[in-house]
Amino acid sequence: xxxxxxxxxxxxxxxxxxxxxxxxxxxxxxxxxxxxxxxxxxxxxxxxxxxxxxxxxxxxxxxxxxxxxxxxxxxxxxxxxxxxxxxxxxxxxxxxxxxxxxxxxxxxxxxxxxxxxxxxxxxxxxxxxxxxxxxxxxxxxxxxxxxxxxxxxxxxxxxxxxxxxxxxxxxxxxxxxxxxxxxxxxxxxxxxxxxxxxxxxxxxxxxxxxxxxxxxxxxxxxxxxxxxxxxxxxxxxxxxxxxxxxxxxxxxxxxxxxxxxxxxxxxxxxxxxxxxxxxxxxxxxxxxxxxxxxxxxx
Amino acid sequence: xxxxxxxxxxxxxxxxxxxxxxxxxxxxxxxxxxxxxxxxxxxxxxxxxxxxxxxxxxxxxxxxxxxxxxxxxxxxxxxxxxxxxxxxxxxxxxxxxxxxxxxxxxxxxxxxxxxxxxxxxxxxxxxxxxxxxxxxxxxxxxxxxxxxxxxxxxxxxxxxxxxxxxxxxxxxxxxxxxxxxxxxxxxxxxxxxxxxxxxxxxxxxxxxxxxxxxxxxxxxxxxxxxxxxxxxxxxxxxxxxxxxxxxxxxxxxxxxxxxxxxxxxxxxxxxxxxxxxxxxxxxxxxxxxxxxxxxxxxxxxxxxxxxxxxxxxxxxxxxxxx
Amino acid sequence: xxxxxxxxxxxxxxxxxxxxxxxxxxxxxxxxxxxxxxxxxxxxxxxxxxxxxxxxxxxxxxxxxxxxxxxxxxxxxxxxxxxxxxxxxxxxxxxxxxxxxxxxxxxxxxxxxxxxxxxxxxxxxxxxxxxxxxxxxxxxxxxxxxxxxxxxxxxxxxxxxxxxxxxxxxxxxxxxxxxxxxxxxxxxxxxxxxxxxxxxxxxxxxxxxxxxxxxxxxxxxxxxxxxxxxxxxxxxxxxxxxxxxxxxxxxxxxxxxxxxxxxxxxxxxxxxxxxxxxxxxxxxxxxxxxxxxxxxxxxxxxxxxxxxxxxxxxxxxx
Numbered sequence: 001x002x003x004x005x006x007x008x009x010x011x012x013x014x015x016x017x018x019x020x021x022x023x024x025x026x027x028x029x030x031x032x033x034x035x036x037x038x039x040x041x042x043x044x045x046x047x048x049x050x051x052x053x054x055x056x057x058x059x060x061x062x063x064x065x066x067x068x069x070x071x072x073x074x075x076x077x078x079x080x081x082x083x084x085x086x087x088x089x090x091x092x093x094x095x096x097x098x099x100x101x102x103x104x105x106x107x108x109x110x111x112x113x114x115x116x117x118x119x120x121x122x123x124x125x126x127x128x129x130x131x132x133x134x135x136x137x138x139x140x141x142x143x144x145x146x147x148x149x150x151x152x153x154x155x156x157x158x159x160x161x162x163x164x165x166x167x168x169x170x171x172x173x174x175x176x177x178x179x180x181x182x183x184x185x186x187x188x189x190x191x192x193x194x195x196x197x198x199x200x201x202x203x204x205x206x207x208x209x210x211x212x213x214x215x216x217x218x219x220x221x222x223x224x225x226x227x228x229x230x231x232x233x234x235x236x237x238x239x240x241x242x243x244x245x246x247x248x249x250x251x252x253x254x255x256x257x258x259x260x261x262x263x264x265x266x267x268x269x270x271x272x273x274x275x276x277x278x279x280x281x282x283x284x285x286x287x288x289x290x291x292x293x294x295x296x297x298x
Numbered sequence: 299x300x301x302x303x304x305x306x307x308x309x310x311x312x313x314x315x316x317x318x319x320x321x322x323x324x325x326x327x328x329x330x331x332x333x334x335x336x337x338x339x340x341x342x343x344x345x346x347x348x349x350x351x352x353x354x355x356x357x358x359x360x361x362x363x364x365x366x367x368x369x370x371x372x373x374x375x376x377x378x379x380x381x382x383x384x385x386x387x388x389x390x391x392x393x394x395x396x397x398x399x400x401x402x403x404x405x406x407x408x409x410x411x412x413x414x415x416x417x418x419x420x421x422x423x424x425x426x427x428x429x430x431x432x433x434x435x436x437x438x439x440x441x442x443x444x445x446x447x448x449x450x451x452x453x454x455x456x457x458x459x460x461x462x463x464x465x466x467x468x469x470x471x472x473x474x475x476x477x478x479x480x481x482x483x484x485x486x487x488x489x490x491x492x493x494x495x496x497x498x499x500x501x502x503x504x505x506x507x508x509x510x511x512x513x514x515x516x517x518x519x520x521x522x523x524x525x526x527x528x529x530x531x532x533x534x535x536x537x538x539x540x541x542x543x544x545x546x547x548x549x550x551x552x553x554x555x556x557x558x559x560x561x562x563x564x565x566x567x568x569x570x571x572x573x574x575x576x577x578x579x580x581x582x583x584x585x586x587x588x589x590x591x592x593x594x595x596x597x598x599x600x601x602x603x604x605x606x607x608x609x610x611x612x613x614x615x616x617x618x619x620x
Numbered sequence: 621x622x623x624x625x626x627x628x629x630x631x632x633x634x635x636x637x638x639x640x641x642x643x644x645x646x647x648x649x650x651x652x653x654x655x656x657x658x659x660x661x662x663x664x665x666x667x668x669x670x671x672x673x674x675x676x677x678x679x680x681x682x683x684x685x686x687x688x689x690x691x692x693x694x695x696x697x698x699x700x701x702x703x704x705x706x707x708x709x710x711x712x713x714x715x716x717x718x719x720x721x722x723x724x725x726x727x728x729x730x731x732x733x734x735x736x737x738x739x740x741x742x743x744x745x746x747x748x749x750x751x752x753x754x755x756x757x758x759x760x761x762x763x764x765x766x767x768x769x770x771x772x773x774x775x776x777x778x779x780x781x782x783x784x785x786x787x788x789x790x791x792x793x794x795x796x797x798x799x800x801x802x803x804x805x806x807x808x809x810x811x812x813x814x815x816x817x818x819x820x821x822x823x824x825x826x827x828x829x830x831x832x833x834x835x836x837x838x839x840x841x842x843x844x845x846x847x848x849x850x851x852x853x854x855x856x857x858x859x860x861x862x863x864x865x866x867x868x869x870x871x872x873x874x875x876x877x878x879x880x881x882x883x884x885x886x887x888x889x890x891x892x893x894x895x896x897x898x899x900x901x902x903x904x905x906x907x908x909x910x911x912x913x914x915x916x917x918x919x920x921x922x923x924x925x926x927x928x929x930x931x932x933x934x935x936x937x938x
Contacts, residue, residue, distance in 0.1 A: 032760075136638040139914045143876035144894070148910055151898050152649050228766060232880060235768050236895055251769060255884065257787055260772060261780040271769035279764035355842055357833075388844035396842075401835035404854050405934055406861065415853070416843035451933045467843075 026291035033287020036280035043277055047094030050087075058085035059092050060243055070265055078265040080253065089245040090269055096246040097277070100161055101227035107165035108226075109219040112172025117211075119173070120180025131177070134170045142167065146229060147238060155241040160233060164226050175218055179211030213292040220285035224278045231274050247274050300372025302474055302507050303329040303352070303392075308366035308377075310344070310351050313359070317580040321347045323531040324365065326606070329475065334501060334508040336522030336539070338515055338554070342576060344531040345511045349477045352376055353388050371474070389416040393473035397480040399460035403452040410448030413467045420471050428470075435466040439496060458489035465496065469504070476500075476508045482517055494520055515558055519543055524612075527551050530577050530587035533606055537613040547613065547620035549592045586617070594619055621929060628925045632918050639914045640695065643907055644688050650903045700908035705900050710908030713893060720790055721882070721889030725874045727805060728812040729867070735813075736820025737863060743821065744828035744859075745851065755821060762818025767877050771811040771884035778807060788886040808885040812877050816870060823866050828859040861932050868924025872917045 028034055051059075058075075063083030070078050077086040119130040137145065146167055153159040233239035234248025235255075242249065247270040254260065254267035310322040322344045329335050337345045350356050352368045353376070368376040370391065376384060396402035404412060413435075414428035423431075429448060436444035439462040452460060461481060468476055478497070482490040498521060500506060512518050518525055519539060526536040527550065535548040546552050553572040563569075574591035585600040586592070592599065598618055608614040682690075694701070700710040743755045779787040785807050786792070792800055831837070832855060840850045875890075882891030890909065897905040929935045 132638060135635060136642055139635060139639050139917050140910065141872035141876045141913055141917060143879060144910060144913045147879075147894070147898050148646055148906055151901065151906070152646060152651075224764070231766050232768070235766075235880065236883060237899060248766075251766075251772070255768075255772060257775075257780070260776050264776065267769075267772055271766065271772070274769065275761070275765045278766075279761060282760055282764055353842065355838055385844040385846070388842055390844055394839075394842040396835065396839055398835065402839045404836040404840070404858065406857055406932060407854070411853075415840070415845050415849075419843070419845050419849075453934050471843075 023291045027287050030287035030290060032283045033291075036283030036287070039276060040280040040284065043094060043273070043280070044098055047091050047098060050091040051095070054088065056088065056092070059088040059245060060084060070263070077269055078263070080263075080266055081259075086265060086269060089250060090247070090273055093245045093247045093250060093270065094273065094277075096157065096240055096244060097227050097230055097248075097274070100157065100164070100230045100240070101223050101277075104161045104164040104168065104226040104230075105219055105223035107161065108168035108222060109172050109215065111165065112169035113176045113215060115169065116173035116176030116178075117180050120177035121184060127177075130173070134173050137167060138170050143229070143232060146233065147236070150233060150238045155238065157240050157244070160230060160239040164229055168222060168226060168229075172215060172218055172222070175214050176211055179214060183211060217285060217289040217292060220281060220288055224281040224285065227274070227281070228278055247271075299331065300369075301328045301330045302371055303509075304367075304369040304372070305348075305352065306367045306369075308348060308351060308368065309364045310347050310356065310361060310366075311364050312361050320579045320582055321361075321531055322351065323579075323583055325528075325531075325533050327526060327533065327536070329507050329509060331474075331507055332501075332505050333524060334510060334522045336518035336525040337509060337511045337528060338513065338518050338525060339528035340513055340576060342579075343528045345513075345528045346479050348528070348531075349479065349509055349511055350394070352477075353392055353394070354381055354384055355388075355394070386420070389468075389473070390420040390471045391473055392475040392477065393468040393471065395465055395468045395476060395478045395481045398484045399457070399464045400452065400484070402464055403460065405452050408449055408451055409455070409463050413448070413463070413470060416467075417470045431470060432466070435469050436463065438469075438500075439463070439466040440492075441466070457485055458492060461485060461489070461493055462496065465493075465500070469500070469506075472504075474507060476506050478508060478510045480512050481510075483512070483514070490517065497521060515543075515554060527554070530583070531579055532583070532587060532603075532616065533614075534588065534617070535613075535615045536606070537615075538611065541611060541613050545613075547609070547615040548588075548617050549594060550588045553591075624929050624935075625926055628922055632922055636915070636918060639918075640692055640911065641688070643910050643914075644691060646910075647903060647907045648684065650901075695911065700911060701904040703897075703902055703905045705902045705905070710905055713905065714890065714908065714912055717888060717890045717893045719889075720887060721875075721878055721891060723805065724808055724812065724881070724887060724889060725871070725878055727809045728816065729870065729874060731809060732813045732816035732820055732870075733863075733867065736817040737824045737860070739817075740821040740824030740826075741828045741856070741859065744825045744832060747829065756825070759818040759821040759825075762814050763822075765814070767811065767815055768880045768884050770814050771808065771881050774807050774811050775884070788884075790888055808881050808887050811884070812874065812881045815877065816874065819870065820863070820866065824859065824863055827862045828855065831855045831859040834858070861928070864927050864931060865924055868920050868927075871920035872913075875913060875916060 061084065063079075072078070075085050075087065077090065079085055080089075115130050115134075119127040146163055149163040149166065150160065153163055230239055230246065231248035231251075234246045235252045237249075237252060239248065240246050250270040251267055254263070254270075259266055305325070305327050307324050307326065308322055309320070309324045312319045312321055325348060327335070327348075337349065339345045347356055347361075351361075351363055351366075354363070363377055366377055370376050370387065374387075376387060379387075403409070410429060410432060413432040414423075414425060417423055417428040417431060418425065421428075432448060433444045436447060441447055441459055441462050447455070447459075447463075452463075455463060461484075465481070481497070482493050485493065494517060497508070497510075501508060501521075508521075510518060510521055522539050524536065525539050525542045526533050527542070527548065528534065529550050535542065535546065535551045537545075537547075542551065543555065546555055550572070557569065557571050559569055572591055577587050577590070583603050585602060586595070586604050589595040589599040596618075604616045604618050606614050606616040609620075698711060700714070702709055703713060706713075739755055743752045746752055775787050779785045786804050788804075790801065790804050792804075836858075837850065837854060840854050841847075878889065879891035879894055881887065882889045883895055886892065890912075893905075894909050896902070897909060
């Protein structure tokens, strides 16, 4: 006779920690990502508060007594050809670059997620139209089409943000569409349908929250891109116009060969600021990508 | 004559950030010439690792062979060899047939190129000679038009054909031992039986010794001479195939066998299964690993690891109450 | 294979059409038009009537559809319009500048691929080694530095501090030798490559790592083949296939980078032409250049798809 094996214990019921809380712990294990976060926060705080605490006019006031001076007492990072304080200009430039970068990234994310979600969820003709539009925009080198749009809209902070956001959404749209398609096929969308839940509720409360991880990562990297784009546009004389300093136009002013050779503080500083900011964001993005990966169950 | 493979005290651990998993916990097994040894157990019991470890084919890091000897043909302890010295044995004396022929093959190389690699390495043969042998073996394993097929890519083969090609590739260097790691799991049932027949054929024709790893008791029953049942990295029972299936001694084996659905089951009753879950192997064993799920477990079972004791007729079991 | 190519080409054509539509829409959004440009500088002296007549004679008063098809027809005949500033045909202007830019992009691309991929693969093979960590961090840095800053930095170090290289331009006056060209090409091409090397490094490293942990690598090892041979015959082939897509993606990015680098080094290519067009509000030149650049993108996408099919048998037999 065969003995039957019976179980002694009932299986335990596990209460799972919130996914995002787990992701946060994973994020802080990433040394580089944490460093990036610290540096970025430092730059942001400096840009916001330094101009408030010190004299903002230093960045604009033309003072012929201190032109082209290398770093010294009063002017920690030196002055430029018009006697303007480099450090203050850097901080104000930081305000511009960070705000353009952030706002443009968020706007493009919103546009991209909306279009991608609609395309993926409703499919058919709507999907085709949106995807054709996305593909067509991606047919141009980004900087090229951005410059054209900027030259149509004209210079200025708002126009720069608008131009970048109006073109940068394509990646977010593609990712959202792919996620929407994937999630639409999964069980809970079917369950919703059976329960008669409104299509839009499904889209909003079920599909988009699940797709949010890759979107968060993508938006972070997009911000690195937008900051770089703003700098490039300013360097070429487009985008934000003088006298507002941005890191990009500070480099433009310093691109004269004489200045390059003799006054390195005028171009090394903005260049390093751009590099540090973008690098920090890249580190953060990498950390986010690893920690938000749903497949890692540690 | 010495057994073709004698494994003693084999222990394998995987050291990861979340902890160390003791995948194989000091097992012994023997493979005699011409014998087919079936290794059964559920996923995660260590059956695959315990066979691939002999050729050091597991990822090391994070894996590590913490103990053991694997004596081939009574002459060499394979585990004592550095990988450089182990290579002449890989594919030549001991060959592996992997589970999923789709991923086991390199999809951007032709089947022919992949088949002849080992042959050219071990026998220093020319491409032409090796291809001829490949063709012969593909024919042996039942692949039609082998000469043309050699130039094809794995994606152009059907699932069953791919598995046959994988088997043919394993046979290229005339190995004494074939390790078949779940060779029929990725196939559908009709193809499964074809492959099993093929392997039986190879067994009779070539006299190769086979280690057949599977979670499928039915398949193992059809082809093995001896079967060992693994659980949580240990061998819980080992016997000749008939003895194991008709006179199982270990409670786990009982559970496995009674959970097999059969056509003359009472169709109104639920399928029986073993309650509970297999243990997570992050600690070394402190008692019988099956105790938490065993209906007849006693305090002794939780306290001491039952040793594998041989009863009559080469029937071994690791249980205090068998 | 032929069918695959034809299919790809057929998909590209409607894309190109859509591109022309977008460009045309942009062109019509621009303030001012060709007729106004003709009168630039004399606004106060010209009557509304005269402007209208001029517009009519230039066909600018026709409906938008008529104007679009007329323009499309022009494009099909290879006429990309006329510059509003110099009155030269855009096609001719592009022709003059195309060579230097292609040279810059081409050399830079080859350089980036060779160095980036080689380092990436080495980095993957020696994972967790110090070299791997250094290269990974460097590739991060390389991706974060603005390309024009790199150019300025190189000018500072290699042309100003120590006059090893010229500070800009394509030739020394009157010197048409190859060596002089190379001498001038070196710094701009190097600057343009820095970011691309970082990118190729990162991708080839990731690709190689994925391959090294694949099942077929275990199969190959189980056959007793030497590790070096396995890496050469199995790993490399698989790891390099995704790199081909990367090349395709990088061509438009290289073009954007060229716009920046040409500005820094005053390299007489399409980049500086584009910058001039933007600053001078030369809209017809801009439109022509935009169309041309999208042509480059579509072409490189097409070539990538074809190259992929040649190299990856899985695509061919699907």
